[in-house]
Amino acid sequence: MRPVVRLTASATSALPRWLLLTICIVYASFGLFGRDPWKNEDAAGFGVMWTMANGGLHDWLLPNLVGKYLTENGPLSYWLGASAIRALSPWVDASNASRVFTGLLFCGACAFVWYAAYLLGRRAEVQPFKYAFGGEPEPRDYGRTLADGALLILLACFGLAERGHETTPQLAQFVCIAMLVYGLVRMIDKPIQGALTWGIAIGLVALASNPVLVGALLIGTLAMMVIVPETRSRWLLLAGLPVALVLTVAWPVAALARYPDDAVWYLNQWVHSSLNAFAGPPGSVGSVARYALKNLPLFTWPAWPLAIWSWFSWSGLRRAPHVAIPLSVITPLLILVVIQSHQTNQLYMLLLPALAVLATFALPTLKRGAINAIDWFALLSFTILGTFVWLVYVAGLTGFPHPLARNLARLAPGFVPQFKILSFVCAVAVTVCWFVLVRWRLARHPKVLWRSVVLSSAGTTLMWVLLMTLWLPVVNYSRTYKDVAEQIATHLPDDYTCISPVRLGNAQIATFAYFGHMHFAFDQDCDVILRQDTQDYGEPSSMSNFVWKLVWEGRRVADRDERFRLYVRIDRPKPPVAKHRAWRPKQAAPARPD
Numbered sequence: 001m002r003p004v005v006r007l008t009a010s011a012t013s014a015l016p017r018w019l020l021l022t023i024c025i026v027y028a029s030f031g032l033f034g035r036d037p038w039k040n041e042d043a044a045g046f047g048v049m050w051t052m053a054n055g056g057l058h059d060w061l062l063p064n065l066v067g068k069y070l071t072e073n074g075p076l077s078y079w080l081g082a083s084a085i086r087a088l089s090p091w092v093d094a095s096n097a098s099r100v101f102t103g104l105l106f107c108g109a110c111a112f113v114w115y116a117a118y119l120l121g122r123r124a125e126v127q128p129f130k131y132a133f134g135g136e137p138e139p140r141d142y143g144r145t146l147a148d149g150a151l152l153i154l155l156a157c158f159g160l161a162e163r164g165h166e167t168t169p170q171l172a173q174f175v176c177i178a179m180l181v182y183g184l185v186r187m188i189d190k191p192i193q194g195a196l197t198w199g200i201a202i203g204l205v206a207l208a209s210n211p212v213l214v215g216a217l218l219i220g221t222l223a224m225m226v227i228v229p230e231t232r233s234r235w236l237l238l239a240g241l242p243v244a245l246v247l248t249v250a251w252p253v254a255a256l257a258r259y260p261d262d263a264v265w266y267l268n269q270w271v272h273s274s275l276n277a278f279a280g281p282p283g284s285v286g287s288v289a290r291y292a293l294k295n296l297p298l299f300t301w302p303a304w305p306l307a308i309w310s311w312f313s314w315s316g317l318r319r320a321p322h323v324a325i326p327l328s329v330i331t332p333l334l335i336l337v338v339i340q341s342h343q344t345n346q347l348y349m350l351l352l353p354a355l356a357v358l359a360t361f362a363l364p365t366l367k368r369g370a371i372n373a374i375d376w377f378a379l380l381s382f383t384i385l386g387t388f389v390w391l392v393y394v395a396g397l398t399g400f401p402h403p404l405a406r407n408l409a410r411l412a413p414g415f416v417p418q419f420k421i422l423s424f425v426c427a428v429a430v431t432v433c434w435f436v437l438v439r440w441r442l443a444r445h446p447k448v449l450w451r452s453v454v455l456s457s458a459g460t461t462l463m464w465v466l467l468m469t470l471w472l473p474v475v476n477y478s479r480t481y482k483d484v485a486e487q488i489a490t491h492l493p494d495d496y497t498c499i500s501p502v503r504l505g506n507a508q509i510a511t512f513a514y515f516g517h518m519h520f521a522f523d524q525d526c527d528v529i530l531r532q533d534t535q536d537y538g539e540p541s542s543m544s545n546f547v548w549k550l551v552w553e554g555r556r557v558a559d560r561d562e563r564f565r566l567y568v569r570i571d572r573p574k575p576p577v578a579k580h581r582a583w584r585p586k587q588a589a590p591a592r593p594d
Helices: 017-029 041-053 057-061 076-088 100-121 139-156 169-189 191-208 211-227 235-258 260-277 285-299 303-313 321-338 348-360 368-398 402-411 421-444 451-467 472-479 482-490 506-516
Strands: 499-502 528-533 547-554 563-570
Touching: 017 100, 017 139, 017 451, 041 057, 041 076, 041 506, 057 235, 076 100, 076 169, 076 191, 100 139, 100 169, 100 321, 100 348, 139 303, 139 348, 139 451, 169 191, 169 211, 169 235, 169 321, 169 348, 191 211, 191 235, 211 235, 211 260, 211 321, 235 260, 285 321, 285 348, 303 321, 303 348, 321 348, 368 402, 368 421, 368 451, 421 451, 482 506, 482 547, 482 563
Parallel strands: 499 528
Antiparallel strands: 528 563, 547 563
């Protein structure tokens, strides 16, 4: 049955537009700049962008990491980052330039979520109870309030903070899925515009991800059209699908036309990597499911309990667009989460746009006790966590409290804290705003719908800004390979030919190539070996006519498990040029990985 929503016009007071924009910009911008590429996916994604920006058409059509093909995702996100690197060079270094589109994509996803919830909130079936003498909110005001709530719920999700600031393909997929949700909603009242938006979103998802994800979203849309009469439109077939098809095949056709042999192999690997990624774990589905049960609730908090409540409270309207459209995206993504081959949270971020839209319709039906519980949980948890961040920061600078200073020195040995006035001022400002908001919430007892999530979203913003101001130096120190790359570079022979990486991850290869200007090769015998060991491995196995000499051994100070060893081949032949030049993708075509 349909819930009876009793609201007055005063409960639908919308947040000022300038305040919403400020929250989004602050949340999106902090943590983007003034840092190195972080292990693991962030550095790997940056490496592909940097390779493209310094390479030729081959690198743009067939994404690779300094010669190593990466076939898990399409090239869209790499294109955006590489374009920013080229456009802003030499004024902005490549690492910071690559994250410009990260912030823009994040804000774009917020806009799509807001407008999707706004359009659904104006529909007749979700309107509050009409009083005999008036006083209920207008559909437009009600929709704006629900849209504000959806955006606040999205920003409150714990897992979005770090994932939303990385140079990974998942962020492009995230904004494309938010666009897809908006397109499905828009199709109800403007079929052509909505169908075109949906088609563009599906095509961009294909360019940013893999065929399996596209197929899952198509199946979800088909199921929604069968269940929800309002979404049945011939324009989805006449306009949406052709646009999606054109965008999907544009990249493969261009690659095949320009580099037919390499493109056939690359696209074949792209399809097979996609199928293997969702073939289920090697043993049983249970391991991945247990990982999801352990991490997904925290990653998507507080969206998931509100979404579940929305499902139950609108039990009589589960085929209505405001419930069915988000579920048509959530359901196939949850299935993909369970059938993944490896334990990873990369897909969790893609659930958030649809979860936020569905969750916002729980706000009108929440009881006062539930609202107070959410508020007090956010108030206590974020105040305690914020206080802890400040205490650790003070301990690093002054040595007091002593236990915190000792633990910081143990977790980040060798780190020397420094006082930065701009970071300190920003941290103080956001902390003051937090206490002002808490005082307003406790003193005024506002009746607006979004009151139950405003502290959660503000608290998440508080924590992220504090971490990216007070803790940014130590986080950057603990998650970058810059120092190791510079150490290795000083021990490389001036006349070496190339470096063979052994057991190096993509993040390490990208960071070493960028900061150390190292030339890696993946399809030939090199005169230098750089390998990572997690145990005390011996020297490289003997090779005929070659003798290897260990010239450097070390690790990141903040990591006790990784250990890198650099070997140089003795009596190596002299290269034709006296001085080695830094790697350039134009000089050699990428090699296919073994």
